[in-house]
Amino acid sequence: MAVQIQVTFDAAHPPTLGAFWALALGYVEDAPPPGYATWDEALDAMGVPLDQRDTAYAVVDPDGVGPRLWFQKVPEAKTAKNRVHLDVNAAAGLPREERPAAVRARVAELEEAGATRVREQEENGAYWIVMLDPEGNEFCVQ
Secondary structure, X not given: OOOOOEXXXXXXXXXXXXXXXXXXXXXXXXXXXXXXXXXXXXXXXXXXXXXXXXXXXXXXXXXXXXXXXXXXXXXXXXXXXXXXXXXXXXXXXOOHHHHHHHHHHHHHHHHHOOOEEEEEEEEOOEEEEEEXXXXXXXXXXX
């Protein structure tokens, strides 16, 4: 039996970080609960005050294949290197000689969305770029 997983991010501003990762991975905002047209409508019904509506955010793979990503608000800032990170595969299926250009193009899009390039790596025929998301979480584009 397959086990479903969710990847959880601690965040200063969950909706902003969630929107970045939705763009990076081709995900979409998780739908509101059944019976509600919007999240605001659902949160109104749940009695969630306006000033607490940025405490969590979720994005999902529109094809239902990848894990759900959950972003939860925490008071402390990120202070150390990630022990786990996500890789964005921008060059899947491309011939080796075409991969660096595809990776660089995707990196440029993610920089426009608020990511920061850290360094380029090439090792044993593999090429990737290490980046930071808008809140400083490390990830790679390969």
